[in-house]
Amino acid sequence: RYGEPIVTRIYNDLPTDRAKNNGFGRNETQLHFHNAHNGAESDGAANVHHFPGTFYDYRWSTALARRDKINTQAGDRRASGPDDNTGLVNVAGDFRELQGSMWAHDHRFFFTAENVYKGNLGAINYYSGPDRGNEELSDGVNLRLPSGKLLGWGNTDFDVNLIFSDCACDAGGQLYFDIFDTDGMLGDVPLVNFGFAPFFEVLPRKYRFRALNACMSRFLKLGLADAKGNPVPIKFIANDGNLVVTPLTLTALPVQGIAERYDFIVDFSGFKIGDRIQVVNHLRHEDGRRPKEELSLARALKGTSEDPVVGPMLEFRIVGAVESVDVPGVILRSTDPDKSQVPATLTEQIPIVTPVRTRLVEFGRSGTGDSRGPNGCTPDCGETVNFPWTIRINGESSHSMNANRISLLIPKAGEVEHWTYKNGGGGWDHPIHLHFEEGITMLRNGQTPGPTENLQRKDVWRLGESGSVTFQIQFGEFGGSYVNHCHNTVHEDFAMLARIQLLTGVAGTPQAAVTPTPNPTEYGVYFTTPEILPEGAPKGWTNTQQVQAQLNTSPKP
Ligand SMILES: [Cu+2]
Incomplete structure (x- = not known):
């Protein structure tokens, strides 16, 4: 949350022998917080990797950009982070630069692909006054985007991070990586949150998803398809963690390059319990140079592409009840009212000016x-x-x-x-x-x-x-x-x-x-x-x- 600085201490507990890497990956690391407003020493990409047996302290500022120029006295309630209950702590800076869906990953120069591919990454959500992670709290600042209501802020029952990636395996089922190919690394196994052939049980209501492309070289184009193969409309609300001014209704997400994040809302309320919806990748690669062809949803669903990562990557299953992840033990039901909103305006536009x-x-x-x-x-x-x-x-x-x-x-x-x-x-x-x-x-x-x-x-x-x-x-x-x-x-x-x-x-x-x-x-x-x-x-x-x-x-x- 904005206004609560964090010291993140990363211990490097990898083997001291570089050769003990199963063929790829480097036992040195620096963690880049993509794309937080942090000092260079804590950006994780200032040639500051550290070695096995050491730790590095990252000062994650949670500062809001432009605090030296705009709203310097922290009087604007939109520039804020949630407090421990349901209130706000104002911060200096420009509310138009609030961020949401971020991530962190290894950035050891010359070995980033190998280290990230091995799993040195994670999703990070920033919470703010407007983007609170509470869908019912009404205070004139909170946008009440789909998320949940059991916690004061940061609910994830209906606000879900989806990390899309691909991998390749050797004959023994271990991760495979070709360190000699400088064009790019393509996997033939689609993964979501590092699970193969995943499904996700959802209630018939609105959800927010935060899609991250965490492939090494693969671009994606994701869309949702119902059981008949028809596209399910989505509302596009954020690009690279930045809220758009006006939500856009789309039939599929735009092409998504590596590291791009797209936040979107899906309204499952028109579906009935038992229905299934697929998240489908439409974009075909032949190599790591660039995407080769954008397929129609129908062709992508056919399963005839020679690219095994074209087609369904994730299945949503509509169910009548799920257990809360925010407060385990609480059962959330399809009959609960959905009071979340997708307002017509999410933020304000920063103008383009004559450059220096x-x-x-x-x-x-x-x-x-x-x-x-x-x-x-x-x-x-x-x-x-x-x-x-x-x-x-x-x-x-x-x-x-x-x-x-x-x-x-x-x-x-x-x-x-x-x-x-x-x-x-x-x-x-x-x-x-x-x-x-x-x-x-x-x-x-x-x-x-x-x-x-x-x-x-x-x-x-x-x-x-x-x-x-x-x-x-x-x-x-x-x-x-x-x-x-x-x-x-x-x-x-x-x-x-x-x-x-x-x-x-x-x-x-x-x-x-x-x-x-x-x-x-x-x-x-x-x-x-x-x-x-x-x-x-x-x-x-x-x-x-x-x-x-x-x-x-x-x-x-
Ligand atoms: Cu490139």
Whole structure:
């Protein structure tokens, strides 16, 4: 909940011997909270992985963005979190930037796909005054979205996280992963919340679902089908954890790239007990490069696709009673009144304004990634891998990930910029993730995008084949070292990431200066002075803090 900071201590209890990994995965980890408003040291992607036998403390701020500019005195009741009963605790910041459906996952550079595939991830819900997780409490702020009523806030009886993924197994039934394939990793086994062929008993009433695509490389297109194969309408209420201004009635969800989250409402009240509804994937892949074809619901249901993850992934079964998960022992019945609501307006639009500057970030494939320097990769990478994936800023030089290189530098808090993420082409698609702040989607291929994207706040954008996306962004309050990267985690590991340096923290603190690069080792951390790409820094910016950064560097332990 907003306003209640959390220290999350992650213990690394993995074997100290790297070879004891059953063929893939790295025994070092950093946990990225996607896409919370946290300081860089707690973002989990600032080259801060830690080793077996150690722990790392993440300060999860639960701060609301723009608290330095908007509603600074915390007088707006919509900018709030639930208290221990049914009241609210106001927080400073902009209620239009409240977030909901988030997640956390491993972000060990060069090994993220292998570690996340092994299960190092989880869903996280943020609760706020408007998005309270209580469907009956009426106080003029609470939207009363389907959730439940037994707890003051955070009910999950009718508000359910669904993590969609795919996996492959070896002959012994263990997870299989090809560490040599840099195109992408496709599984042939569909999973929801890591269960195979799952079903879920629901009452004939409204439910909210929070769908996360947690595949390594697979894009999804999900829709619901009744027993006759007809689409079941849904109401789309949030994109990447950000409420839309107006709920959209759809017959299927939009295509969902890796790491994208879609929240939607299904009203099962028209069904009778015994009915069954399938959640169906319509999108066919042939490889990890990009989705190949969007099938009709009828074709997807036929089960004739050569892609085994096309077709039903989850079955809803309408029942007369279920046991509460919020208060175990309480029986919830189909005859209970459903007092939940889906209001016509969920939040307010943040306007698009004239930017201070624009940037072009191109995600391509030059085949000559420069992650490996004379002393190896930063951080260390697999011994023999090469790096086909590169990122180019403002049309200048192409680079693959090096944690000691700053590709984008943000000089000042609160400056509004317009960024274009462009796909370098070649028959690939890339879902690109920006850490720490959300962008307001303005253009797709230079045109107004469809309603599920247009003016929506997002933190992952599918670029489309040879496509582009333009969004409005500003950074503030915290600073330090963050990244943007492809969330096809295989592309990410080979090494389609670029470091972003924010000088947007409180003036005079380390979060307002260029961060010396932490280099974690088994014996401690040493710091190096990062290189700054000239095209990554705004024109006229000079690094007066560089001397300080050099003073702060330290010898290798
Ligand atoms: Cu990619």
